[in-house]
Amino acid sequence: MREIEGGVTATPGIKAAGVPCGIKEDSKSDLALIHSVIPCRAVGLFTTNKVKSASIKVSMKHLADGQAQAVIINSGNANAVTGKRGLEDAQEIAGLVALQLRIKTEDVLVASTGRIGIPLPIGKIAKGLKEIVGRLSEDGGHEAARAILTTDTFPKVAAVEVDLDGRPVVVGGMAKGAGMISPNMQAPLVTRSTGQATMLAFITTDCAIDEGLLRRALVWAVDRSFNAITVDGAQSTNDMVLILANGLAENQKIFQKDSNYQKFSEALAQVTTRLAKLIVKDGEGATKFVEVEVRGALNAQGAKLVAFSIANSNLVKAMLYGGDPNWGRIMAAIGSSGAQVEEARIEIYLGDLKLASGGCGMEFSPAKAASILREDEIKILVDLNLGREGMRVWTCDLTPEYVKLNA
Amino acid sequence: MREIEGGVTATPGIKAAGVPCGIKEDSKSDLALIHSVIPCRAVGLFTTNKVKSASIKVSMKHLADGQAQAVIINSGNANAVTGKRGLEDAQEIAGLVALQLRIKTEDVLVASTGRIGIPLPIGKIAKGLKEIVGRLSEDGGHEAARAILTTDTFPKVAAVEVDLDGRPVVVGGMAKGAGMISPNMQAPLVTRSTGQATMLAFITTDCAIDEGLLRRALVWAVDRSFNAITVDGAQSTNDMVLILANGLAENQKIFQKDSNYQKFSEALAQVTTRLAKLIVKDGEGATKFVEVEVRGALNAQGAKLVAFSIANSNLVKAMLYGGDPNWGRIMAAIGSSGAQVEEARIEIYLGDLKLASGGCGMEFSPAKAASILREDEIKILVDLNLGREGMRVWTCDLTPEYVKLNA
Numbered sequence: 001m002r003e004i005e006g007g008v009t010a011t012p013g014i015k016a017a018g019v020p021c022g023i024k025e026d027s028k029s030d031l032a033l034i035h036s037v038i039p040c041r042a043v044g045l046f047t048t049n050k051v052k053s054a055s056i057k058v059s060m061k062h063l064a065d066g067q068a069q070a071v072i073i074n075s076g077n078a079n080a081v082t083g084k085r086g087l088e089d090a091q092e093i094a095g096l097v098a099l100q101l102r103i104k105t106e107d108v109l110v111a112s113t114g115r116i117g118i119p120l121p122i123g124k125i126a127k128g129l130k131e132i133v134g135r136l137s138e139d140g141g142h143e144a145a146r147a148i149l150t151t152d153t154f155p156k157v158a159a160v161e162v163d164l165d166g167r168p169v170v171v172g173g174m175a176k177g178a179g180m181i182s183p184n185m186q187a188p189l190v191t192r193s194t195g196q197a198t199m200l201a202f203i204t205t206d207c208a209i210d211e212g213l214l215r216r217a218l219v220w221a222v223d224r225s226f227n228a229i230t231v232d233g234a235q236s237t238n239d240m241v242l243i244l245a246n247g248l249a250e251n252q253k254i255f256q257k258d259s260n261y262q263k264f265s266e267a268l269a270q271v272t273t274r275l276a277k278l279i280v281k282d283g284e285g286a287t288k289f290v291e292v293e294v295r296g297a298l299n300a301q302g303a304k305l306v307a308f309s310i311a312n313s314n315l316v317k318a319m320l321y322g323g324d325p326n327w328g329r330i331m332a333a334i335g336s337s338g339a340q341v342e343e344a345r346i347e348i349y350l351g352d353l354k355l356a357s358g359g360c361g362m363e364f365s366p367a368k369a370a371s372i373l374r375e376d377e378i379k380i381l382v383d384l385n386l387g388r389e390g391m392r393v394w395t396c397d398l399t400p401e402y403v404k405l406n407a
Numbered sequence: 408m409r410e411i412e413g414g415v416t417a418t419p420g421i422k423a424a425g426v427p428c429g430i431k432e433d434s435k436s437d438l439a440l441i442h443s444v445i446p447c448r449a450v451g452l453f454t455t456n457k458v459k460s461a462s463i464k465v466s467m468k469h470l471a472d473g474q475a476q477a478v479i480i481n482s483g484n485a486n487a488v489t490g491k492r493g494l495e496d497a498q499e500i501a502g503l504v505a506l507q508l509r510i511k512t513e514d515v516l517v518a519s520t521g522r523i524g525i526p527l528p529i530g531k532i533a534k535g536l537k538e539i540v541g542r543l544s545e546d547g548g549h550e551a552a553r554a555i556l557t558t559d560t561f562p563k564v565a566a567v568e569v570d571l572d573g574r575p576v577v578v579g580g581m582a583k584g585a586g587m588i589s590p591n592m593q594a595p596l597v598t599r600s601t602g603q604a605t606m607l608a609f610i611t612t613d614c615a616i617d618e619g620l621l622r623r624a625l626v627w628a629v630d631r632s633f634n635a636i637t638v639d640g641a642q643s644t645n646d647m648v649l650i651l652a653n654g655l656a657e658n659q660k661i662f663q664k665d666s667n668y669q670k671f672s673e674a675l676a677q678v679t680t681r682l683a684k685l686i687v688k689d690g691e692g693a694t695k696f697v698e699v700e701v702r703g704a705l706n707a708q709g710a711k712l713v714a715f716s717i718a719n720s721n722l723v724k725a726m727l728y729g730g731d732p733n734w735g736r737i738m739a740a741i742g743s744s745g746a747q748v749e750e751a752r753i754e755i756y757l758g759d760l761k762l763a764s765g766g767c768g769m770e771f772s773p774a775k776a777a778s779i780l781r782e783d784e785i786k787i788l789v790d791l792n793l794g795r796e797g798m799r800v801w802t803c804d805l806t807p808e809y810v811k812l813n814a
Contacts, residue, residue, distance in 0.1 A: 051742030051750045081738050081750065083767035116735020117768035180722060180739065232721045234736070235743035314639045314721065314805075315587060315813055322814025328523020329641070331488050332587065335458030336642035343458045343488065360490035361524035398721075400807030406722055407729025 001267050007141030007157030010172035011204040013037045013248040016140035018147025021128025023076035023114070023121055031128040032147035034071040034202060035101055035136055040244035042068035043215045044109070045222055047239035054079045054086035055112040056240060058094060062106045066211045068244055069107040071202055072097045073148050074125060075176070077114040078198065080237040089120045096126055100133045111240050113150055113176060113198040144174060148200055151178035151405065152282050158274035162267040164207070164251040164260045171264075173271045175201035175226075177279030180236040198236035199226060201275055207264055208247035209254040216257075217265040218243050225272035229394045231283035232402070233312035241272075280394045285401030288320050289377045293392045296384040302339035303391035306382060309337035310393075317398035320378060325369035327355040334382060345385040351378070408674050414548035414564030417579035418611040420444045420655040423547035425554025428535025430483035430521070430528055438535040439554035440504070441478040441609060442543055446514055447651035449475035450622045452629055454646035461486045461493035462519040463647060465501060469513045473618045475651055476514040478609055479504045480555050481532060482583070484521040485605065487644040496527045503533055507540045518647050520557055520583060520605045551581060555607055558585035558812065559689050565681035569674040571614070571658040571667045578671075580678045582608035582633075584686030587643040605643035606633060608682055614671050615654035616661040623664075624672040625650050632679035636801045638690035639809070640719035648679075687801045692808030695727050696784045700799045703791040709746035710798035713789060716744035717800075724805035727785060732776035734762040741789060752792040758785070 009016050016034045023030040044063050046056050062068065072093055079086050094108040101108075112120075135143075145155035159172035177199045209217070222241055247253070254261050281289050292311045297303035310316055313333040319326050327348050334341055344359035351372040354362050372378065416423050423441045430437040451470050453463050469475065479500055486493045501515040508515075519527075542550075552562035566579035584606045616624075629648055654660070661668050688696050699718045704710035717723055720740040726733050734755050741748055751766035758779040761769050779785065 049739060049742040050748050051738050051753075078735065081735060081763060081766060081768065083751075083765060085767075115733070116738060117763060180736075234720055234722045234739065237735075237739050237742060313641055314809075315641045318810045318813035321810065324814070326522070328485065328488060328644075329587075331458050331523060332456060332641065332644050335456040335644060341457050344490075346458075356488060356524060358490060359488060360492075361488060398810055400810045402721075403725045403728065403805055403807045403810060406725035407731070 001160050001162040001270065004159045004161050006159045006172055007145050007174040008034050008172050008202055008204045009138050009141035010159035011170045012206050013246045014204045015136040015138055016144035017132050017135035017137060018143040019128055019132045019135060022124040023074055029147035030074060030076045031125065031132055032073040032144040033132045033136060034144060034204065036069050036244055036246045038246055039067050039069045039107055040246045041066060041209065041211045041214050042242065042244050043218050045218060045241045047236055049235050049237050051081065051237045053112055053238045054082055054090040055110040056238060057087060058090040059109040059111065059240065062094065062109055065106065067107060068109050069103045070097055070101055071109045071111060071242060073111040073200065075113050075148050075150050077112060077118055077120050078116045078238050079112040079120050080116045082117065082119050085119055089122050092122060093125060096129050100129060109242055111200050113148065113200055113238050116237060141172065141174065148174065148176045150176065151284055152176050154282060156275050156278040158271045160267045160270050162263050164263060167249055167251045169205065169207045169249040169251055169264065171203060171205045171267045171271045173201060173203040173275055175199065175275040175279060178282060178284050180232065180234045198238040199279055201226060201241045201272065203243040203271060205243065205245045206247065206249040207245050208249060208251050209245055209264065213254055213261055214243065214245055217268050220265055221269035221272045224269060225276035228392060229276045229280050230308060230311050231280065231396055277394060280396050283396040284405045285399040286396030287399055288397040290320055290395045290397065291379045291392060292395065293379065293381045293390065294384065295390045296386055297389040298340050298387035300389045303389045305337040305339040306334050306384065307391040307393040309333045310380065311395040314398055321397035321399050323370060323373040325350055325355060325373060330380065331356065341384055342386065347383040347385065349381040408567055408569040408677065411566045411568050413566045413579055414552050414581040415441050415579050415609055415611045416545050416548035417566035418577045419613050420653045421611045422543040422545055423551035424539045424542035424544060425550040426535055426539045426542060429531040430481055436554035437481060437483045438532065438539055439480040439551040440539045440543060441551060442508055443476050443651055443653045445653055446474050446476045447653045448473060448616065448618045448621050449649065449651050450625050452625060452648045454643055456642050456644050458488065458644045460519055460645045461489055461497040462517040463645060464494060465497040466516040466518065466647065469501065469516055472513065474514060475516050476510045477504055477508055478516045478518060478649060480518040480607065482520050482555050482557050484519060484525055484527050485523045485645050486519040486527050487523045489524065489526050492526055496529050499529060500532060503536050507536060516649055518607050520555065520607055520645050523644060548579065548581065555581065555583045557583065558691055559583050561689060563682050563685040565678045567674045567677050569670050571670060574656055574658045576612065576614045576656040576658055576671065578610060578612045578674045578678045580608060580610040580682055582606060582682035582686060585689060585691050587639065587641045605645045606686055608633060608648045608679065610650040610678060612650065612652045613654065613656040614652050615656060615658050616652055616671065620661055620668055621650065621652055624675050627672055628676035628679045631676060632683035635799060636683045636687050637715060637718050638687065638803055684801060687803050690803040691812045692806040693803030694806055695804040697727055697802050697804065698786045698799060699802065700786065700788045700797065701791065702797045703793055704796040705747050705794035707796045710796045712744040712746040713741050713791065714798040714800040716740045717787065718802040721805055728804035728806050730777060730780040732757055732762060732780060737787065738763065748791055749793065754790040754792065756788040
């Protein structure tokens, strides 16, 4: 497996484009289109927020047959809590894209991100659609990645190539994040634990793979990437990850969990992981990238509760911004997580520095702790010493800038 | 029922004092003592954090017999995650207080607030104890209220008097809060829902009341006051509410849920509510007092989930600081709360201004919204229109100052 240049258009048979259509006031790019030359196997994971945007609802419906050929994304307006009109708008956009690309309406997926509760400027979007179709290009991945941004400060793309029985298979993707980031996306009808963001990610691949295995690989990859990040613990109405697999690599189609499935899954996870990390690094106001690792939990749910309790604690995050090794706040977050823990067994590390063990603080060098906290990337490791389950979550610090950005 | 002056020493038979003993570096007052002339019926509610301070553990043990006569409180050090030594220290402090007051060690309760993980300076405290006993006074309530503060900017006291069959009965109290405030205190062995703070509150009364009813009244009053506030959603290892009832009012002892029980409960709730509001108003960095009311929930748990999801949302709280009526963030917090909701039924009000209804935003005057958001006290009302349960939570805005204070 090797990293390659590009985003969604790194994948053969995929074109993309991005244009400004006037949703954003400052004529920034706000409309993106992805198009595959042939219909794709397609899977989506969507926010578990009970309030879902119209675009989420329409995309879920259009994905019922497991097939798609294009994705239209607007930024600057979430088309959420917009009632019947919002649904009609999302459907109209899908219809217009289908008409211009001469594909089926049901093969067009729709995504939105931006302010909630304001009807889409459908006239502007319709105009933009005419323009964007003409701009579709095999080099359009970066342009599309820029068009989906909101408060993000840089576009986020990643791509890898992996050999399956000697044939090169590509996985490419793009994402946006910044605020309202703590996704917990699930496949429709798959109910599991809950979490939170607007984050959007779009993945393309030319791998030939069975739809059920594509879904399984995506769930696996998203659980250890997008579903394992949090900026502010706030779950969006619009979170969405889509994957389109057009099969043009002509590898022997993956039908079972064999070594090719394994290789493909790992390539996919590499792309989603790279994009997830970029989202955290670009979190609103963030100055630090923080990894929280929990080990020794009795069960997976307990590991997740503890990891997110630490990663979502304003007190822990403000401390990471300030550079004070006040590990008592980590201990308080562990104890209030809801997971089964025993104070006397908990070990807390900052980098390789042990801060607490056996229900007591350790003697440690304040200078060493301060130097670890000055790094751009900080690791907090918690060993609960009760069982064998673990969880790793990525987050950022909480800064005065975050509050100002959201005020 | 009428409000009266004073805090814990508003109650006849109660003396208190506060002194600096050197735990805090700047010779601020950091040791407080409450003493009743006779043993009291006593009940405590404690943090549900699985990591509990040594003072919590010792107080729980000493309350097993439902009796207490004194409370010793230190600020500046939480005596939490301090292992065996922390427990020995807390027990030693109780023993020293008992010795000097000539009461039973088991009748001394211990409370602490401050930094976690650092052993108590027991020598300094022992010296302070000798001094504080000599300062005990029937006017010492304010002095004691000052000695329990940490990042609080003002002392918090409240007292009321109520007539029970013609006899005046007093309820007086003091509290501290500021950060790590989202208490969810429960009586030991009473397991219910979970929540989060260090907040401490100490209530005294001269009411003659059965211990079981005293506990019931305290649980009722705390659930609608301290357990219904949040500053930062962070649950402390040290949260504690204690009530001491010395019976000196010589009212006919309350043995059943009659009208006197009702009057006493309401007096108690008035004191805890006043103290809880003062804690929110003094929340770290807070500039706004915010009431979040949820109506129409299918069940009480759902109402609580929605109310706290809104009140703990950094995005909602930053918006309240900034004064932008971006109600989509409230909708996102409702949908991700875990409670059963239906988007199309949700109504959101800011003050008396309806912002959203029927799954859509309303047309409203931005000037009116802006003027409501400029007030010091803001009310958010959410009607889920599904059932008859409700919950009211008090919180504050999230400000750059909060982050700086905790950095």
